[in-house]
Amino acid sequence: MPIKFSIELTAKYCNSWPWLQITNNNVVIYDNEIKETQSISLNITGGVLKLIGIKKNNDTQLSADNKIIQDKLLRVDKIVIDDIDMGIEFIRHLKFNNELGTEVSFLNTTFYENGEITINLQEPILSWIIEEKFIKLLSTYGDDKRMYSSVFSKFKYSVLHEKIKNLRNLIK
Amino acid sequence: MTKTLVCSIPPWDISKPPLSGGILCAVCKKLGQNVTAVDLQVNLNKYLKSCDLPVDLLDDALYNFTHEFTPQQEKVLTNFISIEGKKIISGGYDYIIISLFSVLGQKFATKLLKYLSGKTYANRIIGGAGITAPSFDYRNSYGATLKKNNLIDCYITGEAEEALPMYFKVGQGPGINNKEFAQLDHLDQYAFPDYSCYDLNDYLSDTDESVELAIIGSRGCVRSCTFCDVVKTSPKYRFRSGNNIAKEIINHYETYGVTKFYFADSLVNGSDKMFNDMCNTLANYKFHEPISWKGQYILRNRKSVPKNHFELLKSSGCSELFVGIESGCDRIREEIGKKFTNDDIEFYLENFSKFDVKVLFLFFSGYVSETIKDHEETLRMFSRWQKYVATGTITGIETLNILMILPGSPLETVSKNSHFHFLENVDGSVNNLYWTNPDNPSLNFKERVRRHLEMIDEAIKYKWPIWNGELTLDLLYNSMLEYKQLSDKSNNKSNNNRIKIISID
Numbered sequence: 001m002p003i004k005f006s007i008e009l010t011a012k013y014c015n016s017w018p019w020l021q022i023t024n025n026n027v028v029i030y031d032n033e034i035k036e037t038q039s040i041s042l043n044i045t046g047g048v049l050k051l052i053g054i055k056k057n058n059d060t061q062l063s064a065d066n067k068i069i070q071d072k073l074l075r076v077d078k079i080v081i082d083d084i085d086m087g088i089e090f091i092r093h094l095k096f097n098n099e100l101g102t103e104v105s106f107l108n109t110t111f112y113e114n115g116e117i118t119i120n121l122q123e124p125i126l127s128w129i130i131e132e133k134f135i136k137l138l139s140t141y142g143d144d145k146r147m148y149s150s151v152f153s154k155f156k157y158s159v160l161h162e163k164i165k166n167l168r169n170l171i172k
Numbered sequence: 173m174t175k176t177l178v179c180s181i182p183p184w185d186i187s188k189p190p191l192s193g194g195i196l197c198a199v200c201k202k203l204g205q206n207v208t209a210v211d212l213q214v215n216l217n218k219y220l221k222s223c224d225l226p227v228d229l230l231d232d233a234l235y236n237f238t239h240e241f242t243p244q245q246e247k248v249l250t251n252f253i254s255i256e257g258k259k260i261i262s263g264g265y266d267y268i269i270i271s272l273f274s275v276l277g278q279k280f281a282t283k284l285l286k287y288l289s290g291k292t293y294a295n296r297i298i299g300g301a302g303i304t305a306p307s308f309d310y311r312n313s314y315g316a317t318l319k320k321n322n323l324i325d326c327y328i329t330g331e332a333e334e335a336l337p338m339y340f341k342v343g344q345g346p347g348i349n350n351k352e353f354a355q356l357d358h359l360d361q362y363a364f365p366d367y368s369c370y371d372l373n374d375y376l377s378d379t380d381e382s383v384e385l386a387i388i389g390s391r392g393c394v395r396s397c398t399f400c401d402v403v404k405t406s407p408k409y410r411f412r413s414g415n416n417i418a419k420e421i422i423n424h425y426e427t428y429g430v431t432k433f434y435f436a437d438s439l440v441n442g443s444d445k446m447f448n449d450m451c452n453t454l455a456n457y458k459f460h461e462p463i464s465w466k467g468q469y470i471l472r473n474r475k476s477v478p479k480n481h482f483e484l485l486k487s488s489g490c491s492e493l494f495v496g497i498e499s500g501c502d503r504i505r506e507e508i509g510k511k512f513t514n515d516d517i518e519f520y521l522e523n524f525s526k527f528d529v530k531v532l533f534l535f536f537s538g539y540v541s542e543t544i545k546d547h548e549e550t551l552r553m554f555s556r557w558q559k560y561v562a563t564g565t566i567t568g569i570e571t572l573n574i575l576m577i578l579p580g581s582p583l584e585t586v587s588k589n590s591h592f593h594f595l596e597n598v599d600g601s602v603n604n605l606y607w608t609n610p611d612n613p614s615l616n617f618k619e620r621v622r623r624h625l626e627m628i629d630e631a632i633k634y635k636w637p638i639w640n641g642e643l644t645l646d647l648l649y650n651s652m653l654e655y656k657q658l659s660d661k662s663n664n665k666s667n668n669n670r671i672k673i674i675s676i677d
Binding site for chain 1: 558559561562563564568618621622625628629632634635637638639641642645646648649652653656
């Protein structure tokens with residue numbers, strides 16, 4: 001089953017428009033410049049999806065006192081997979097790798113320099129979406145400490161499995 | 173001037189100040205009393221943190237009747253109660269009103285009241301949902317047990333707005349040291365809850381911009397679901413006008429700057445007119461910053477839902493609803509008395525998703541007539557609606573309830589008419605949790621637990637968020653232990669009877 005993938009982007013011009021290449025399992029499925037705000041919809045398959053943002057080295061204009069007066073940027077505003085909005089936190093927690101191989105979180109959701117972000121799509125896709133969008137992010141933030149007890153966590157599946165096992169032994 | 177302390181007992185979710193405390197403060201202030209409020213859950217958390225101890229250190233023993241305190245827990249709790257007890261005694265109050273939100277608070281309340289006993293001249297009053305439930309001695313209600321043991325001067329059942337002033341004035345009346353409380357009518361006439369005695373900053377987490385306040389817009393329920401005993405405590409459904417509720421929300425916003433609200437009603441939309449009026453007033457009020465509210469909500473047949481309903485919900489500030497869908501099987505839901513189907517749920521989910529309203533489902537497994545086929549239909553719900561978990565529309569399921577035949581519920585009548593079999597407690601009283609329906613004999617407690625586990629397994633398989641999952645499984649485990657013990661006792665008893673019969677023969 002193909003997976004529906006769409007992305008909304010905002011581009012800023014400087015000398016030329018920024019470029020976006022998308023590969024799916026190493027096959028280029030999109031390769032074009034992005035102008036203003038743009039939405040791209042593609043059919044993809046599970047596996048590795050790479051978003052590669054490209055700008056050239058001279059794409060930043062500086063003033064005489066070295067202040068940026070114009071810069072080429074490419075911002076990812078929204079990612080939708082199988083009609084499900086992945087949310088801004090998912091985008092912010094993607095890993096951005098620049099050309100030198102340095103990895104940082106994509107917190108500004110913007111390609112300020114050449115580099116790529118990678119999404120490893122796994123099937124079944126709905127379970128993968130829930131894992132990426134909620135479970136991984138919750139583990140980043142930790143439990144909600146306001147509650148009077150820690151038992152309010154929603155995704156402690158390993159703890160629940162253990163308790164289910166104990167109960168099954170009891171009802172044998 | 174009369175000095176009164178309003179004291180709220182743990183456990184309490186400290187994301188919001190206690191609604192009952194706010195109501196009691198308003199009642200006493202209206203009578204001209206000098207009122208102070210203390211939330212012992214807030215103070216307990218602060219105390220534990222100050223001792224570098226986890227805030228849930230006491231939970232397993234404090235809120236579980238079958239768990240004993242460890243020596244460390246006992247010491248910590250005794251110290252805390254001694255500190256708070258001394259503060260209460262030195263306050264020189266004329267009245268100490270203890271508000272017990274839940275039965276889970278009984279252990280704490282008993283320890284506090286024992287500490288205060290003989291050390292204060294104050295008149296000690298207790299009320300709240302936790303006092304009408306059975307106490308540790310199983311026979312009397314908790315309030316009556318405390319009174320019998322001279323740990324309190326008075327317990328108040330039902331709603332405090334009328335009973336409390338009556339107690340101050342004449343010392344007796346409906347709901348005062350008895351279960352025969354009078355229901356309030358004309359709810360618009362009572363003062364809004366007063367939170368000025370609380371430090372609202374105590375209820376803010378690091379990430380919150382606003383504290384959340386609880387609102388109660390109605391009492392009772394329009395439905396009469398077979399498993400529920402709300403009809404016993406609130407036989408008649410009563411509600412405030414929509415404008416009055418909206419006015420309260422606006423008042424809290426203007427007075428305290430609060431933007432988050434939580435409805436503590438059994439259901440927020442029991443009356444369509446009241447609900448629409450409230451939503452319209454809120455949607456049209458010029459808040460400087462958006463407000464949001466959450467609450468329990470009933471689904472109806474999709475054909476009866478007005479066209480602009482979901483838009484109005486959203487524009488009034490609705491952010492999350494808690495819905496008792498109870499089962500994934502239409503036949504069972506119909507039998508329970510819920511008047512909607514899985515297709516209706518689908519319709520609501522589509523619209524909740526469209527208007528970004530979140531929903532938490534409440535349900536249980538093992539209804540008295542549930543067959544394996546019905547159970548399997550419930551399990552299919554998890555794959556069917558997984559996409560709404562992925563969109564974030566479904567924020568979780570809560571399966572905390574294990575079906576108990578509650579006294580006063582319609583199921584109690586069914587159980588009598590159908591001659592349900594109940595296991596007995598150690599003291600010989602009936603245990604309402606361990607029932608067997610002769611018309612569906614394979615669904616004994618063990619089978620109900622098995623289905624419950626299968627349901628949680630399925631929820632995990634489809635990655636549904638599970639609220640209170642650990643607590644649910646702990647309760648099931650403890651109940652299963654007790655069930656085994658009581659079953660053995662019951663089997664031994666019948667064996668003995670058989671031996672006697674044989675010997676007589």
